Amino acid sequence: MSTYLVTGGAGFIGSHLCDALIASGDTVRVLDDLSTGLRSNLPPAATLIQGDVADPAAVAAAIAGVDGCFHLAAIASVEKGVTDWLGTHHANLTGTITLFDAIRRQDRPIPVVYASSAAVYGDAAHVPIAETDPCRPLSAYGADKYGCELHARVASHVHRIPTVGLRFFNVYGPRQDPKSPYSGVISIFCQRIAAAGSLKIFGDGQQTRDFIYVADVVRALLAAMALRPADAPVFNVCTGTATSVEALARLIADLTGHSLDVETAPPRAAEIRHSVGAPNLANSILGLPQRVKLRTGLADVLAWINGSAA
Ligand code: NAD
Numbered sequence: 001m002s003t004y005l006v007t008g009g010a011g012f013i014g015s016h017l018c019d020a021l022i023a024s025g026d027t028v029r030v031l032d033d034l035s036t037g038l039r040s041n042l043p044p045a046a047t048l049i050q051g052d053v054a055d056p057a058a059v060a061a062a063i064a065g066v067d068g069c070f071h072l073a074a075i076a077s078v079e080k081g082v083t084d085w086l087g088t089h090h091a092n093l094t095g096t097i098t099l100f101d102a103i104r105r106q107d108r109p110i111p112v113v114y115a116s117s118a119a120v121y122g123d124a125a126h127v128p129i130a131e132t133d134p135c136r137p138l139s140a141y142g143a144d145k146y147g148c149e150l151h152a153r154v155a156s157h158v159h160r161i162p163t164v165g166l167r168f169f170n171v172y173g174p175r176q177d178p179k180s181p182y183s184g185v186i187s188i189f190c191q192r193i194a195a196a197g198s199l200k201i202f203g204d205g206q207q208t209r210d211f212i213y214v215a216d217v218v219r220a221l222l223a224a225m226a227l228r229p230a231d232a233p234v235f236n237v238c239t240g241t242a243t244s245v246e247a248l249a250r251l252i253a254d255l256t257g258h259s260l261d262v263e264t265a266p267p268r269a270a271e272i273r274h275s276v277g278a279p280n281l282a283n284s285i286l287g288l289p290q291r292v293k294l295r296t297g298l299a300d301v302l303a304w305i306n307g308s309a310a
């Protein structure tokens, strides 16, 4: 049994990870400022330290005695990075360096698995995108996530901290807040369609994304913690399947039996046209070849939305 720190553990992905760690008998400490996360997402056995991941004193207290750290705390919105460039930079990159800096002051190496993003690639020349393809982020969010990867290399090569970066593509599942304007498209569309409301599609709806179910992401996080590598690797966490925003809306309408009511709006700023990853490296090194099918995962989200509304 081990003790883990999960930064951002009260959020969507982090809370599913906390559930899995506690189910395997591990002890879980969470550092979260509850800016988007909810205390109610956390399993009762997790200990919450409410604080900012960019606050050195809060981070030093949170890492004391842990065996490993999952670093998920971030402002996880491309759009928020457009309007609050400096504020998101503080959480997304300064927070990550603060964590590495606190860990290098410990007398033993604490392995870190951290959330990067497909946003590091920017508009890729082709899809599916492999880890070896160039990183040319278009958004402040993507630039900061790429910065996290570069500083993870420093943490590894200069300070001997084992790190693994996971480039999550578009993660979806229960607990992704459908009410936030910065939430993921699947939670927004499921909530609107289930309530027989209208959807807004930005641009022509032909932009594509690689939607990965949260349980698959949790499996990748756990497998990455077991690696403890010396060379700061990064892995795509994706399915390799492209779904357009328009096709997604149709699929959800089909699953709910509701008809679609769509408004169109101009494309969003810093928007990527096609984002689909090659999962081969994660499949072979993390050993995770199976993925939950989109239809199955969407049914879980709809069941969760119906349950929350009840
Ligand atoms: P989320 O907003 O649900 O979770 C982020 C958590 O971090 C929240 O609980 C929030 O309160 C906390 N947080 C934010 N700023 C903080 C700060 N300064 N100090 C302490 N806590 C802070 O988002 P999520 O979707 O669960 O994302 C988790 C991680 O995965 C993030 O790093 C995000 O960038 C990354 N990611 C998510 C996706 C996705 O599709 N959801 C895709 C790629 C990468």
Ligand code: UD1
Binding pocket: 076, 077, 078, 116, 117, 118, 119, 168, 169, 170, 171, 182, 183, 184, 185, 186, 188, 200, 201, 202, 203, 207, 209, 245, 268, 271, 275
């Ligand atoms: C998402 C993640 C980001 C992650 C990135 C990885 C969220 C909130 N953001 O960004 O953390 O790093 O993937 O590539 O999960 N759309 C609509 N109508 C809506 C909402 C969205 O048409 O009401 C469209 C968007 O314009 C976009 C697509 O749906 O083309 C996906 O949007 P969104 O879910 O916000 O995610 P990304 O911007 O891809």
